[in-house]
Amino acid sequence: MTRQIRLYWLFGLAIFALVTSLGLILLNINAELKHQKAEFRDDIVWFGTQLERDAMLFEEALEAVRDAPGQTDLEPVAYRLEVLWSRVSMAEQGELGDAYSTLDGAPQAVARLHQVLETVEAALARPDPDRDGTLRRAVEDLTALRAVLHGVTVEALTVVALNTESRRERFEDLYRTALALLGGAVFAGAVLAGLLFAENASFRSLRRLLEQRVEERTKALRRAKDEAERANRAKSQFLAMISHELRTPLNAIIGFSEVMKQQMFGRLGSPRYGEYADDIHDSGRHLLDLINEVLDLSRIEAGRYRLFEEPVRLVDVVEAAAEMMRSPAVIDERRLEIEVPDTALTLLADRRAIKQILINLLSNAVNYTRPDGRITVRAALDDGGNPVLQVRDDGIGIPDHMLPEVLEPFRRGETPPYLARNAGQGVGLGLAITRALAELHGGAVELNSRQGAGTVVTVRLPRERVIDPLLHPQIASASLAAPTDQARAV
Amino acid sequence: MAWLRFYVVGPMRAKAVPLGMMAALVLWLAAAAVPSRADEELADPVGKVILRIDGAIGRTNRDGAAVFDRAMLEALPSATIVTRTPWTDGETTFEGPLARSVLGLVEAQGTEVWAAALDDFAATIPIDDFERYDVILALKMNGEPMRIRDRGPLWVIYPWSDHPSLITETYHGRSVWQLKSLQVR
Numbered sequence A: 001m002t003r004q005i006r007l008y009w010l011f012g013l014a015i016f017a018l019v020t021s022l023g024l025i026l027l028n029i030n031a032e033l034k035h036q037k038a039e040f041r042d043d044i045v046w047f048g049t050q051l052e053r054d055a056m057l058f059e060e061a062l063e064a065v066r067d068a069p070g071q072t073d074l075e076p077v078a079y080r081l082e083v084l085w086s087r088v089s090m091a092e093q094g095e096l097g098d099a100y101s102t103l104d105g106a107p108q109a110v111a112r113l114h115q116v117l118e119t120v121e122a123a124l125a126r127p128d129p130d131r132d133g134t135l136r137r138a139v140e141d142l143t144a145l146r147a148v149l150h151g152v153t154v155e156a157l158t159v160v161a162l163n164t165e166s167r168r169e170r171f172e173d174l175y176r177t178a179l180a181l182l183g184g185a186v187f188a189g190a191v192l193a194g195l196l197f198a199e200n201a202s203f204r205s206l207r208r209l210l211e212q213r214v215e216e217r218t219k220a221l222r223r224a225k226d227e228a229e230r231a232n233r234a235k236s237q238f239l240a241m242i243s244h245e246l247r248t249p250l251n252a253i254i255g256f257s258e259v260m261k262q263q264m265f266g267r268l269g270s271p272r273y274g275e276y277a278d279d280i281h282d283s284g285r286h287l288l289d290l291i292n293e294v295l296d297l298s299r300i301e302a303g304r305y306r307l308f309e310e311p312v313r314l315v316d317v318v319e320a321a322a323e324m325m326r327s328p329a330v331i332d333e334r335r336l337e338i339e340v341p342d343t344a345l346t347l348l349a350d351r352r353a354i355k356q357i358l359i360n361l362l363s364n365a366v367n368y369t370r371p372d373g374r375i376t377v378r379a380a381l382d383d384g385g386n387p388v389l390q391v392r393d394d395g396i397g398i399p400d401h402m403l404p405e406v407l408e409p410f411r412r413g414e415t416p417p418y419l420a421r422n423a424g425q426g427v428g429l430g431l432a433i434t435r436a437l438a439e440l441h442g443g444a445v446e447l448n449s450r451q452g453a454g455t456v457v458t459v460r461l462p463r464e465r466v467i468d469p470l471l472h473p474q475i476a477s478a479s480l481a482a483p484t485d486q487a488r489a490v
Numbered sequence B: 001m002a003w004l005r006f007y008v009v010g011p012m013r014a015k016a017v018p019l020g021m022m023a024a025l026v027l028w029l030a031a032a033a034v035p036s037r038a039d040e041e042l043a044d045p046v047g048k049v050i051l052r053i054d055g056a057i058g059r060t061n062r063d064g065a066a067v068f069d070r071a072m073l074e075a076l077p078s079a080t081i082v083t084r085t086p087w088t089d090g091e092t093t094f095e096g097p098l099a100r101s102v103l104g105l106v107e108a109q110g111t112e113v114w115a116a117a118l119d120d121f122a123a124t125i126p127i128d129d130f131e132r133y134d135v136i137l138a139l140k141m142n143g144e145p146m147r148i149r150d151r152g153p154l155w156v157i158y159p160w161s162d163h164p165s166l167i168t169e170t171y172h173g174r175s176v177w178q179l180k181s182l183q184v185r
Helices: A002-038 A042-065 A075-091 A094-101 A105-124 A129-264 A273-302 A313-324 A351-367 A418-422 A429-439 A473-481 A481-488 B004-007 B013-014 B019-032 B070-074 B099-105 B128-131 B167-173
Strands: A309-313 A335-338 A346-350 A374-383 A388-392 A444-450 A455-458 B050-057 B066-067 B078-083 B092-097 B112-117 B122-126 B134-140 B155-157 B179-184
Touching: A002 A129, A042 A075, A042 A094, A042 A105, A042 A129, A075 A094, A075 A105, A094 A105, A105 A129, A129 A273, A273 A429, A309 A313, A309 A351, A313 A335, A313 A351, A313 A388, A346 A351, A351 A374, A351 A388, A351 A429, A351 A455, A388 B134, A429 A444, A429 A455, B050 B070, B050 B099, B066 B070, B070 B092, B078 B134, B092 B099, B092 B155, B099 B128, B099 B134, B099 B179, B122 B128, B122 B167
Parallel strands: A335 A374, B050 B179
Antiparallel strands: A309 A346, A374 A388, A388 A455, A444 A455, B050 B066, B078 B092, B092 B134, B112 B122, B112 B179, B134 B155
């Protein structure tokens, strides 16, 4: 965590350094450009030369007048005077003049030139008795100034050379600075790239680690699942075997207690023996029922239960199941209602399994309903065309917290009032078997219940199992006549 | 002149025309825009000639050249430029005809002018400069006519203070003082 934060700090600093470096480079360049602009150009050499030239041309014009006494055409002198005036006034003002005046001897030379110009101009302007003398002196002055002006020009050349040199040095400095900053920027960039690379690498290794973990967990889970399935299969096999082994001695117990009940081989000495024989027989039958249930569920779970699919007309099965509930006088006819709107409704299903489902559901309903309660068994198509077997009662219902559990094997109400009603009745396999059989048919069991108001158990089978009597009239009619044999033929 | 500028920047095709040709076209149009002058002969100077224009020009008044005295130049549309220069102290006010008006008057057909000075200095100036900037041939400095000693009588002045990008050796070099002639090329 701290390493991560430090990395980000470095990251931020690198970016800061980069931006600062670039900014400094820009500032330096800008400053140098400004300097270049502000710095006076190398014109002072050119100007110095021009000043020398104009002074000489003026001197020549003066000499021409001096050497031709009585000369009246003073125009050339006046013209040269004007031109030299413009030079001199330029040396006395402006940026260029300021730069020129910094040269050694320049201000003095310019001042003397100025003086000469004023003198000559005055001599030309009004009649001067000593005009020739004035012009001669002016020529002498100008001759003397030649060397001075040339010296100034040479110095200007030196100054410009120095300027050029210092400018080159400044540029070299700038270049070095820029190079250093660029190096810094490159370094910052490299650090940045390194950080990104490290970040990426750590992300990659983290991802690899996660992938590895997921893979390990998946393997472990698969192992655990295989283990659990193997254990469940072993349990089912064990139960199936045990149940089978238990049935053999039970048959003996039931058979012989029946013989004793019937007093086939002579009367029992005491009537109590008769009662005991009845108890042994009843208990034995009960035990056999339980074992058969366990065996069924075990077979289903072990994958050994094979559906024997044939056309099954639902109304027949419902009637048969209801009949079975009536026969041992566990329920009287008034309380059991059968609703089968379409008596021709026929499914491709395992007849025994469907009957088992109905009996299981009806037994539960009977067990958990008051003696004057009402039970309805219904077989019909739902809105989606799926066949539905439904048993509804107005009994004590199932509390919400138990709803998810009751479909599991061996789960029953362990508290009153359920406990009392469970006494001596099954082991809690009824709904589990129902669900297993429904699922074998591709269906499902739905449980709706309100404590104290009753329970509705719905077994919904896939609509593909419905046999359309219009499409298969022979099946429908055949199943009416001789269900089992005809179905095999189909 | 707004309609004129439309031709310069308006139609897309105009951009394909070389800048020089465009400048010439504009100058020709500028001349054509003043029909009263276009039909007339260029007047003869009355006073002292202070500017001579020759080369590729359409209107002349003397031996294949157009010559001007001060009054002729003062009659042209003029402009005032207040600017600093390296050769003067502080802000200086220059006044004179726009260079493009002068060239328009003589129907200049070229891409550059060769500007020569009394002191034999000379510089070549692209005519494009005159289109892009209000360059003047200054006749007056701070309200006074310029003598030769004041770097007159004509001085090519750029509006440096309005366009600091012009403060370079190139444009300082084109700022010819004591201007005496222009040759259109």
